[in-house]
Structures are given as C-alpha cells and as structure tokens.
Amino acid sequence: xxxxxxxxxxxxxxxxxxxxxxxxxxxxxxxxxxxxxxxxxxxxxxxxxxxxxxxxxxxxxxxxxxxxxxxxxxxxxxxxxxxxxxxxxxxxxxxxxxxxxxxxxxxxxxxxxxxxxxxxxxxxxxxxxxxxxxxxxxxxxxxxxxxxxxxxxxxxxxxxxxxxxxxxxxxxxxxxxxxxxxxxxxxxxxxxxxxxxxxxxxxxxxxxxxxxxxxxxxxxxxxxxxxxxxxxxxxxxxxxxxxxxxxxxxxxxxxxxxxxxxxxxxxxxxxxxxxxxxxxxxxxxxxxxxxxxxxxxxxxxxxxxxxxxxxxxxxxxxxxxxxxxxxxxxxxxxxxxxxxxxxxxxxxxxxxxxxxxxxxxxxxxxxxxxxxxxxxxxxxxxxxxxxxxxxxxxxxxxxxxxxxxxxx
Numbered sequence: 277x278x279x280x281x282x283x284x285x286x287x288x289x290x291x292x293x294x295x296x297x298x299x300x301x302x303x304x305x306x307x308x309x310x311x312x313x314x315x316x317x318x319x320x321x322x323x324x325x326x327x328x329x330x331x332x333x334x335x336x337x338x339x340x341x342x343x344x345x346x347x348x349x350x351x352x353x354x355x356x357x358x359x360x361x362x363x364x365x366x367x368x369x370x371x372x373x374x375x376x377x378x379x380x381x382x383x384x385x386x387x388x389x390x391x392x393x394x395x396x397x398x399x400x401x402x403x404x405x406x407x408x409x410x411x412x413x414x415x416x417x418x419x420x421x422x423x424x425x426x427x428x429x430x431x432x433x434x435x436x437x438x439x440x441x442x443x444x445x446x447x448x449x450x451x452x453x454x455x456x457x458x459x460x461x462x463x464x465x466x467x468x469x470x471x472x473x474x475x476x477x478x479x480x481x482x483x484x485x486x487x488x489x490x491x492x493x494x495x496x497x498x499x500x501x502x503x504x505x506x507x508x509x510x511x512x513x514x515x516x517x518x519x520x521x522x523x524x525x526x527x528x529x530x531x532x533x534x535x536x537x538x539x540x541x542x543x544x545x546x547x548x549x550x551x552x553x554x555x556x557x558x559x560x561x562x563x564x565x566x567x568x569x570x571x572x573x574x575x576x577x578x579x580x581x582x583x584x585x586x587x588x589x590x591x592x593x594x595x596x597x598x599x600x601x602x603x604x605x606x607x608x609x610x611x612x613x614x615x616x617x618x619x620x621x622x623x624x625x626x627x628x629x630x631x632x633x634x635x636x637x638x639x640x641x642x643x644x645x646x647x648x649x650x651x652x653x654x655x656x657x658x659x660x661x662x663x664x665x666x667x668x669x670x671x672x673x674x675x676x677x678x679x680x681x682x683x684x
Contacts, residue, residue, distance in 0.1 A: 277485070278537040280529045283556045284514055285521040289528055294363055296559040310568040311624060315575040315606065316364045317357055318395075318587040321350070321381065323579045325370040327397050328433030329420075331460055333493035333588050334579075336370040344579045345598065347377045351384050353577065353597050358388035360603035363573075364415075366393045368587065370579070373400040379408065386413040393418060395458065399437055401444030406451035418458045418485065419445050423465045424475055431464060445479070456483030456528075463499035466509055473516050482527055486513065488534040488667055490588040490653050503669035510540055533588075533653070535565030535646045536668045542645070543674055558682055560645040566665070567629055567647030571620040575606060583613070585620060589652040592616065620651075620661065635664030640675040 282289045282296070292298040293306035294313060307313035322344060325336035345353070357365055365385055372378055373396055385392045394409070398419035409417055419441055422431040428438040448455040459465075459472065476484055486509075489500045501509065513529060520527050531537045538560045545553035571585035581598040583605050584590045594613040595605035608614035622629040626644040630637070635658075637648040648654065649665025657666045 278531045278535065278541070280513055280517045280531065280537075280541070281521070281527070283538065283541050283552070283559065284517045286552050286555065287521065287526070295563060297562045298559075310562060310564045311572065311621075313573060314361055314363045315573055316366060317362050317575045317577060317602070318366045318368055319353070319577045320368050320370065320579050320587065321345075321372050321378070322370045322375040324374045325397070326374065326399060326434070327371070327437055329397075329422075329494070330431055330433065330464070331422075331462065331489065331493075331495040331498045333490065333495055333590075334370060335493045341579060345581055347380065349581070349598060350377060350381050353602060354381060354384045354388060354390070356597075356601045356603050358385070358390050360606075362390065364391040364393060366395055368395040371397055371400060373405065379412075382409075382412050382414060391415045396420070396444070397432065397437070398441035398444030399434075401447055403447050403451070406444075406447040406453055409448065410451045410453045414453065416483070417448050417453055417455045418483075419448075419455060421457045421459055421472070422462075423468045424471045427465055427468050442479075445481070454482070456485065457481055458485045458487065460487040460489055461501055461506075461509055462489050463501060463505065466501060466505050469509055469512055473512070476527075477520075483530075484527070485530045485532050487532045488650070490533055490650070490656070492588050492590075492652075492656055500667065501669075503671075506534075506667075506669040507540070510537055514541065514544070533650045534665075534667055535569070536649055536665070536670055538563070538565065539642045539646050539670060539674075542679075543670075543677065546680070554680075554682065557645070557679060561682070563645075564626070565645055565647030566649050566651045567622070567626065569647065570651050571617060575602070577602065586652055589655065592620075592655075633662045633664065634658075636668065636672070636675060637664035640670075641678065642670075642675065 279289050281287055288300060297306045299306050323334055323336050323341045326338055392414050393416040394414055395418045422428050425438050429435050445455055517529050542556045545556055570589055574586045576584040576587040577597055578590055581596045583594040585592055594616055605613045608617045630643045633648055649668045653667050654663045654665040655661050
C-alpha cells in the first residue's frame with residue numbers, strides 16, 4: 277500500500293509502523309525492517325457470494341463450494357496466526373458474511389489479540405452485524421464501491437447493490453464501527469472519479485483504498501487504466517488529499533497494488549521543491565515496494581486452505597493449512613515451500629534482485645524503492661516471476677532520473 281495522506285501531507289497514520297517503520301504512541305514497536313515484519317494474511321474464508329462482480333479474482337458465484345475449511349480447521353488457523361503474531365488478519369471471500377461460522381472466527385481471532393479487518397461488499401450488513409463487529413473489536417470494515425449508483429450496480433452485476441452497500445456503511449457508522457471504502461480503478465469507472473470523491477466527502481467516509489486492477493479471475497476481461505489515465509487519477513487523488521488536509525480532515529487515502537505510485541509522488545515533490553520529498557524518499561526506501569510485499573509482507577489462504585503469495589497470485593501454491601501450519605510454511609520450515617519462497621523473496625540486496633529481472637524494471641533507477649512494481653501482475657503478464665510490471669505508468673525518462681542522496 278501507498279499511503280497518500282502520509283506521503284503528501286506528512287500526517288501521522290495508523291499503520292506507519294508496518295508500512296514505514298515509524299514508531300508512535302499508538303504503535304511503539306515497529307519492525308526492524310520491512311523484510312522481517314510478519315505478514316498481513318488475507319484469508320478467503322468462503323467463495324460463495326451474492327454478487328457477480330466483473331473483476332472478481334475468485335470467480336465467485338451464489339452457490340456452495342465443496343472442500344472449504346471445517347469450523348475446527350478455521351479455529352486452528354486462527355490460533356496458529358495468533359501464536360505466530362501475524363501483523364493483521366483480513367477476512368475476505370467471496371462474501372465473508374455468508375460464511376456460517378464467521379461470528380466464531382471473529383470472536384476467536386479478536387480474543388487472541390489479532391488485528392482483524394473485514395473485506396465485504398456491504399450488502400449483507402445489518403444493524404445486528406454492525407453492532408457485533410463493534411462488540412468483538414473488529415479493527416476495520418472495508419466495503420467495496422466501484423462507482424456511483426448504476427455504475428456500481430453494473431460493476432457488481434446486481435441491481436440495487438449500490439444502495440445496499442451504502443446502507444451497510446451507514447449502519448457500521450451508527451454502531452461506531454470504523455469503516456471505509458475499497459475501490460478498484462479500471463477504465464469502466466475512472467470517468468466517475470470526481471463523483472466518487474464528492475460522495476466520499478458527502479458521506480464523510482474516513483478511509484479509502486484505491487486498488488489498481490490485477491487482471492486475474494473474471495478481472496482478465498476488465499480493461500486496466502492506460503498510463504495517462506493512471507497518472508491523471510493519481511494527480512486527482514494527490515490534489516484531493518491536500519484539499520482535505522487544508523480543511524482539517526484526517527481522512528486516510530491509500531492506493532494498493534502499485535508501488536510506482538510512491539515513485540510518482542516522490543518525483544512530483546522533487547520537481548515542485550516540496551520539503552516533504554526527503555521524508556518520502558526515506559519512507560519508500562524503508563518499505564521497499566513490491567520486493568517486500570507478495571510472499572513476504574502479504575500472504576493468502578484461499579477457501580480450500582491453500583497458501584499463496586497473495587490473494588491475486590493463486591497460481592502459485594506454497595502449502596495447505598489443512599495439513600500443515602501456516603507459520604511453518606511461511607517460515608519455509610517445510611520443504612515444498614522453501615525453494616519457492618526463497619526464489620520469490622530473493623536477495624536482501626535490491627541490486628542483486630534487480631539483475632534477475634527483464635524489461636523496464638531491470639534498468640529502472642528506482643528499483644530499491646519500488647521493488648519492481650506489483651510482482652503478481654508482472655508474473656501474470658509475463659508468465660514468469662522476473663518480468664516487468666505492465667501496470668507501471670512512469671515514462672522511460674522518469675525511470676532513469678537520479679534521486680538525491682539521503683541526509684543522515
């Protein structure tokens with residue numbers, strides 16, 4: 277993730293310790309480095325879903341799927357993640373609220389001290405669910421929105437999905453549950469950016485995550501942004517973050533699955549003589565981008581128990597929690613996963629990792645900050661782990677710009 281609010285305004289943000297290694301009163305213990313932090317685990321607890329989203333990476337439908345984890349297996353996974361001290365647990369789907377044992381999973385996870393977030397389409401949230409989330413200590417509920425009104429309904433494949441999602445958001449707000457929106461930027465909805473941002477302001481939504489499209493599952497048929505569209509979208513988000521900050525708003529805005537966003541912000545700050553440029557450079561250097569993301573800072577457990585580098589990279593399997601602990605697999609204690617993880621994580625030296633890449637990423641001067649973009653999208657596009665990220669919208673000239681040295 278790239279936290280635009282932090283990089284563009286310097287304002288302290290809740291996950292600065294995980295994302296940038298910064299200590300705060302709320303998080304006094306930051307990881308020693310981005311390569312040693314425990315992963316955020318995205319767990320698809322069910323594939324069943326009541327919507328038919330055009331970009332669904334899980335290709336979910338309104339049906340039951342055999343082979344999903346039993347209640348006992350689910351609780352065993354939670355206990356292992358808690359013992360392992362995973363950075364966070366994100367429960368997703370399909371639609372997680374359709375899982376018959378979600379309350380038991382949430383109760384076990386929060387009682388064991390896990391930071392639990394929920395990724396939902398919002399349409400199944402009732403007043404009772406919202407109150408339950410708050411009672412159990414769910415850290416955050418992320419509700420998916422991909423346009424306003426009919427645009428969202430078309431994207432989600434069901435009429436009325438927009439109104440139902442917004443009702444779910446408002447019920448969480450009424451219950452005092454921290455809630456925000458998640459959006460996937462595509463050519464289907466980028467024209468609605470101004471309307472979406474206006475809606476965020478109108479509803480006083482406190483946290484928003486804009487995802488760059490990862491073309492997998494049904495998403496292979498969705499059109500990704502052209503480079504000029506991605507740049508224009510990010511410029512709009514940067515300007516809006518500044519506007520919100522000037523108005524005294526603490527709203528948090530992040531982009532996901534595109535580390536190049538951080539480089540774009542940095543280059544713009546350097547060009548404009550922004551005094552935050554050196555701080556941005558320092559934070560991006562600590563983070564390391566895609567090199568410390570999939571397979572290291574992010575992990576996925578799918579509905580069948582298989583472990584993957586992230587939720588979009590399910591063609592690469594590392595193990596299965598039905599037969600072995602997630603923690604053992606992630607620490608490469610079991611032989612089948614050790615070689616794959618070693619190859620994916622590579623050397624601690626960014627230059628050594630970069631030598632293995634092909635395409636534009638192999639010569640980019642910002643590799644130590646970006647890590648070769650989003651490695652999952654690069655693997656999907658190229659058919660191997662060492663290609664370049666086709667979602668990078670930086671110009672060839674920008675990839676070769678020298679950066680100033682950091683002051684000690």
